[in-house]
Amino acid sequence: MNLHLGNVTQFSSKETALNENPVAAQIEFRHVTKMYARIAAVKGVSLTVGQGEFVTILGPSGSGKTTALMLLAGFVAPSNGDILISGKSVAAVPSYRRDQGIVFQNYALFPHLTVRRNLEFPLEMRGMKAPDRVKRVDRMLERVRLAEFGDRMPSQLSGGQQQRVALARALIADPPILLLDEPLGALDRNLREQMQGEIKSLHREFGKTTICVTHDQEEALTLSDRIVVMRAGQIEQTDTPEALYDRPTTRFVATFLGEANILEIRDFKVEADAAQPSGTVAVVRPERVCIAAPGAPKRADADLRQSVTGKVDDMIYAGPLRKYQVRVGNSMVIVREHVASGQQTFKPGEEVCLGWLRSDVRFVKS
Structure with a gap:
């Protein structure tokens, strides 16, 4: 919860608008390791987050992403290395003395208030002071579209409304850093999409340096300026969402961030007929692959494409998308x-021709 019990910045007597003078902070991990007995939950992590940047730490269960957030929040201390905020070490500073707002997956609202x-x-x-508190709360309730819900208890709100209250509480004291721990994990799909838009809007408005932890790839792609992919306690790759999706450097990143075809088809060509580097596999994204009947007319760019034939194993209709599995x-x-x-459309058992631009093939570390 967003508790600040000591060594905190006091408000001036003149109450100002939340976003009038936005404050953000730079965050730096320097070779941070966190050991639990002989297990390294986080191992030698170095990362710099710029002022006002929105960075998402993405990874499967056990990758170390939540531990990294808990280290930054001050709930656990690093075994080795250092964590700096605005150039000052906070590795030994307790959580209640760190000027930051936190949103938990279960919201952690006070149920009796x-x-x-x-x-x-x-x-x-x-x-x-009380009059200034009232004014600021009024403005924040208006901002998150809950002006009529101020007198309700958390149990009387929907999941989406509770999430907006949690975001509002994390932001209301104008902390330079906002930490989001699986913030949308408890919401259904439609609410998640709505709240993604709300979080992006709040980030644009308040400009807080934001660290979000999630295992949801779509959420990470939608929200982030940069994504940090973690695996087994270490950073696998860090880049912008578009670069990370289009240019993964390892097989793990390619297959974890969206779907990817690992091409084990022999004798296919790539852009400029480049030889496949040793220790790599060839990858192409499913949306880059075209499907057609074997006798379909050739495309105008056929000389730039790789073509193979196969048999439809399955077809899945998913509203705006149709997904084929072709052997x-x-x-x-x-x-x-x-x-x-x-x-x-093609049914299971039908012969089809698949094609993709050779320039869409990526070689990644296996």
């Missing part, structure tokens, strides 16, 4: 295409 009192609490702990030799190639009017 109204929405208004939940938002007032961090302001009260910082010594803000080519001993390999299974996934094709994902947008559904369009008059589009030819």
Whole structure:
């Protein structure tokens, strides 16, 4: 929860708008390791997050992403290395003395307090006068579209409304850093998509340096300026969402961030007929693969494409998308295409021709 019990910045007597003078902080991990007995939950992690940047730490269970967030929050201390905020070491600073807002997966709202009192609490702990607290809470409730819900208890709100209260409480004291721990994990798909838009809007407005932890790839791609992919306690790759998706450097990143075809088809060509580097596998994304009947006319760019034939193993209809699984030799190639009017569809057992631009093939470390 967003508790600030000591060594905190006091508010001036003149209450200002939350986003009038936005404050953000740079974060730096320097060779940070966290050991639990003989197990390294985080191992030698170095990372710099710029002021006002939105960075998502993404990875499967056990990858160390949550431990990294807990280290930054001050709930656990590093075994080795250092963590700096705005150039100052905070490795030995307890969590309640770190000026940051935190949103937990289960919201962690005070169940015995109204929405208004939940938002007032961090302001009260910082010594803000009652009239100024009321004004700021009113503005924040208006901002998150909950002006009519201030007197309700958390149990009287929907999941999406509780999440907005949690975000509002984390932001209301104007901390330079916002930490999000699986913030949308408890919501259904439609609410998650709505809240993704809300979080992006709040980040644009308040400009807080934000670290988000999630295992949801779509959420990471949608929200982030950069994504940090973790595996077994270490950083596998860090880049912008587009670069990470289009240019993964390892097989793990390619297959974890979205779907990927690992091409084990012999004698296919790539851009400029480049030789496949040793220790790599060839990857192409499913949406880059086109599917057609064997006798279909050749495309205008046929000389730039790789073509193979196969047999449809399965077809899955998913609303705007149609997904094919096509067996080519001993390999299974996934094709994902947008559904369009008059589009030819293929049933399991049918022969098809697959094609992709050779420039869409990426070689990644196996």
